[in-house]
Amino acid sequence: MRIIDKYLVKQFLQTIFFGLLAFTLIFIVIDLVENIDDFVDQNVSSDIILHYYMVFSPEIIKLMTPVAVLFAALFTAGKLSNLSELTAIKASGVSLYRFMAPFLITTIIISLFSIYFAGYVVPDANETKINIERKYLNKGYTFAGSNIFFQDSKTRIVNISFFDIYANQANQVSLQEFNPQNLTQMISRIDAVRMIYDSSSGNWIAKNGVKRTFLNDNQKAEYFESITIDYLNFKPADLLSKQQKPEEMNLDDLKAFIKNLERAGNDPTSTLIEYYSRFSFPMASIVCVIFGLPLSANRRKGGVAVQVGISILVTFIYLVFMKISQAFGKNGALDPLLTAWFANLVFLILGLINLPRVRQ
Numbered sequence: 001m002r003i004i005d006k007y008l009v010k011q012f013l014q015t016i017f018f019g020l021l022a023f024t025l026i027f028i029v030i031d032l033v034e035n036i037d038d039f040v041d042q043n044v045s046s047d048i049i050l051h052y053y054m055v056f057s058p059e060i061i062k063l064m065t066p067v068a069v070l071f072a073a074l075f076t077a078g079k080l081s082n083l084s085e086l087t088a089i090k091a092s093g094v095s096l097y098r099f100m101a102p103f104l105i106t107t108i109i110i111s112l113f114s115i116y117f118a119g120y121v122v123p124d125a126n127e128t129k130i131n132i133e134r135k136y137l138n139k140g141y142t143f144a145g146s147n148i149f150f151q152d153s154k155t156r157i158v159n160i161s162f163f164d165i166y167a168n169q170a171n172q173v174s175l176q177e178f179n180p181q182n183l184t185q186m187i188s189r190i191d192a193v194r195m196i197y198d199s200s201s202g203n204w205i206a207k208n209g210v211k212r213t214f215l216n217d218n219q220k221a222e223y224f225e226s227i228t229i230d231y232l233n234f235k236p237a238d239l240l241s242k243q244q245k246p247e248e249m250n251l252d253d254l255k256a257f258i259k260n261l262e263r264a265g266n267d268p269t270s271t272l273i274e275y276y277s278r279f280s281f282p283m284a285s286i287v288c289v290i291f292g293l294p295l296s297a298n299r300r301k302g303g304v305a306v307q308v309g310i311s312i313l314v315t316f317i318y319l320v321f322m323k324i325s326q327a328f329g330k331n332g333a334l335d336p337l338l339t340a341w342f343a344n345l346v347f348l349i350l351g352l353i354n355l356p357r358v359r360q
Contacts, residue, residue, distance in 0.1 A: 004089065005102045011076045012106055019068035019075075020061060027060045028053050035137075044136045052132050058125040059247075062118045066281070067315050069110065070288035073103055077293055096355075100293055107289045114282030119251040127248040152233050154265035155180050160195075160239070168236045170195040173206065175229070188213045190229070203230045233263060246274045254278070269336055273329050276340030287344045288314065291351035318343055 032053070039049055080086040089099060148160040161172035173195045179185040192209030206227050213220040238260070249257060254275045261268040292314055321343035329339025 004094075008076065008102045009106050011079070012072050012103055015072035015075050016068050016110070019071045020064055023064040023068060024057060024060050027064065028056070031056070038137050042137055048132065048136055052129060055125040055128040055132070058117070058122045059129070062114070062122050062281075065110070065114055066284040066288050066318075069107055069285040070292050070314060073289045073293045074295070076103075096294065100289070103289050103293060104286065107285050111282045111285050114285065115279055118282055119278050123248055123250045123253070127244075130245065130248060148239055151266060153263060155183065158232075158234070163236070163239050165236070168197040168199070170239070173209075175232075186214055195229075197236050198228075201228075201230075202235075203228050204232050205229070233260075246271060251275070251278055269332065270330055272336035273326060273339050276337050280340040280344055284318065284344055284347075287347045287351065288318075290355070291347045294351070294355055318347060321346055
């Protein structure tokens with residue numbers, strides 16, 4: 001069986017490669033047609049446009065990999081069936097399960113690599129892509145270090161007008177503390193011209209400001225030139241990461257961001273769904289093979305158009321299930337982990353139910 005396995009894996013990988021190449025090029029052409037007016041209006045040079053789509057390609061490849069794997073499985077099995085090679089393989093005593101083994105093993109390896117690819121390579125590329133959009137297409141904010149506003153803990157809100165990443169200095173800072181028993185009641189507030197991070201002690205030092213304390217409807221103000229604040233939960237690197245979009249964060253950044261949200265008392269549901277989806281979406285390739293390969297293994301007729309049609313239909317149904325589950329998950333009706341894996345579980349169950357019914 002080693003010769004047959006090598007033959008099947010070779011045909012499978014070749015089709016995946018050409019499928020990915022074709023789908024990626026189609027995606028880029030469609031996106032270019034949609035955005036060509038923006039590029040022309042902003043006088044973006046051709047080398048910047050080329051760079052933009054080079055760093056956009058990893059995101060497209062991540063999205064198209066399950067589709068390419070499904071298409072490759074359907075096309076390879078359909079081609080074997082049309083050439084009567086599948087009949088010869090079955091006549092030699094090879095069961096459908098044994099026939100699927102090289103496809104599944106290859107897909108598992110691809111999925112494991114896709115987890116790393118989606119978790120670390122794609123976010124870095126997305127960061128560059130978003131920076132190009134901000135700089136040349138005027139999309140989003142122009143500088144990540146300005147107008148920073150976040151919740152540092154359940155009772156503390158931080159507002160920074162501008163953060164100098166080179167001097168580790170925050171300018172025009174406001175720290176607001178609220179009563180743990182009544183979060184609508186402010187108990188103290190620090191306003192400072194600037195706040196500097198001391199890396200040796202790990203504390204922030206506020207300069208030239210005033211600390212106001214509100215107790216029993218009385219206000220007490222203390223002006224200061226310099227005070228050390230040792231209870232803040234963020235560092236300079238965290239300030240920039242708080243301004244990142246989830247698609248710019250790798251798996252480690254997302255995990256740290258979720259912990260910060262939980263510590264601050266914010267709802268991390270959407271970010272948790274994004275985190276778990278970094279694992280579930282690459283695994284969709286395995287589910288697609290289990291679900292789609294038996295459908296094509298018994299086909300006697302049908303060309304490339306049929307395989308492409310099945311791939312598009314299955315992909316559309318999968319995306320519908322995924323969007324529905326995400327809608328329920330973000331509303332709190334589903335657990336974030338179940339939300340991310342819901343579509344995979346549905347298709348896996350359908351595939352396993354259908355598998356014994358397929359003629360061996």
